[in-house]
Amino acid sequence: MHLILIDVKRGRKRVIREDEDGTNTSYGRISRELAEKYVGSYIPNTFLAVSPLSLREAAYQPKKFRYATQIIYPEDRGTIITFADIRPNKVVLEAGTGSGFLASYITRHAGFLYTYEVREEHYKRAVKNLRALARPGSRKAFNADVREFKSLNVSVDAIVLDMPSPREVLEHIHETLKPGGRICVLVPTYNQVEKVYLKLLELGFIDIFARESIVRDLSLKPGAIRPVHRGITFRIFTIFGRRIYGSSSRAGFEDDKGDK
Numbered sequence: 184m185h186l187i188l189i190d191v192k193r194g195r196k197r198v199i200r201e202d203e204d205g206t207n208t209s210y211g212r213i214s215r216e217l218a219e220k221y222v223g224s225y226i227p228n229t230f231l232a233v234s235p236l237s238l239r240e241a242a243y244q245p246k247k248f249r250y251a252t253q254i255i256y257p258e259d260r261g262t263i264i265t266f267a268d269i270r271p272n273k274v275v276l277e278a279g280t281g282s283g284f285l286a287s288y289i290t291r292h293a294g295f296l297y298t299y300e301v302r303e304e305h306y307k308r309a310v311k312n313l314r315a316l317a318r319p320g321s322r323k324a325f326n327a328d329v330r331e332f333k334s335l336n337v338s339v340d341a342i343v344l345d346m347p348s349p350r351e352v353l354e355h356i357h358e359t360l361k362p363g364g365r366i367c368v369l370v371p372t373y374n375q376v377e378k379v380y381l382k383l384l385e386l387g388f389i390d391i392f393a394r395e396s397i398v399r400d401l402s403l404k405p406g407a408i409r410p411v412h413r414g415i416t417f418r419i420f421t422i423f424g425r426r427i428y429g430s431s432s433r434a435g436f437e438d439d440k441g442d443k
């Protein structure tokens with residue numbers, strides 16, 4: 184178990200990873216053995232409260248769980264899991280694995296995850312993070328282009344793409360999605376939202392919609408509660424669609440173009 188030690192007097196946090204024997208604090212070195220004894224309470228003679236580390240907290244500890252890439256922050260996982268309808272009996276395909284954070288979140292909800300990362304150095308980092316953060320026995324990670332997934336002849340319930348050129352791979356992998364299955368594409372600009380939207384229409388996806396998630400923390404000062412001035416307010420845009428057999432939705436696209 185990864186642990187977090189919260190110094191309630193100074194507001195500092197220290198993490199002890201599963202494979203570490205302790206951490207240095209303002210009260211000297213605290214061993215894993217001692218911290219484990221006090222999970223859910225305070226370490227005697229200190230202001231250190233001990234708790235199991237959450238996946239969200241792990242994502243904000245880049246010194247302990249290193250990033251090889253930009254990552255998907257845990258606040259966005261609710262949107263992805265909810266609208267891609269990822270549940271314990273569902274099989275999911277994801278690319279690129281990147282630093283393995285989104286992949287780790289997905290394994291906590293899905294039945295099984297296939298995840299692809301084309302760059303070796305990213306793959307190696309992701310494998311380390313997956314070992315530390317993913318649900319055991321829940322995934323297979325490949326150091327390969329996601330287009331190769333087709334050769335496995337596996338159908339999936341959902342596809343999640345967080346990679347620079349999702350449009351280029353969509354036509355190679357969309358048929359691995361079961362009819363009725365959901366796609367979720369994550370992009371950082373409005374321009375890419377439009378490009379992905381047009382590609383999904385072209386491929387016959389229906390029920391397409393896009394979201395922008397804006398989150399603001401509140402400063403809890405009694406008598407003056409309001410949004411904090413600093414923090415990450417924008418992270419990613421999410422586009423969802425549903426795969427359906429047949430060509431009627433493509434015909435719908437032609438009609439839409441005619442209306443303009």
Ligand SMILES: C[S@@+](CC[C@H](N)C(=O)[O-])C[C@H]1O[C@@H](n2cnc3c(N)ncnc32)[C@H](O)[C@@H]1O
Binds near residue numbers: 254278281302346
């Ligand atoms: C932004 S990162 C993904 C971060 C990841 N979602 C996370 O939370 O850690 C995008 C990754 O996509 C990978 N990538 C780009 N094209 C790819 C492809 N065709 N197949 C597999 N991975 C690809 C890149 O090498 C990069 O590591």
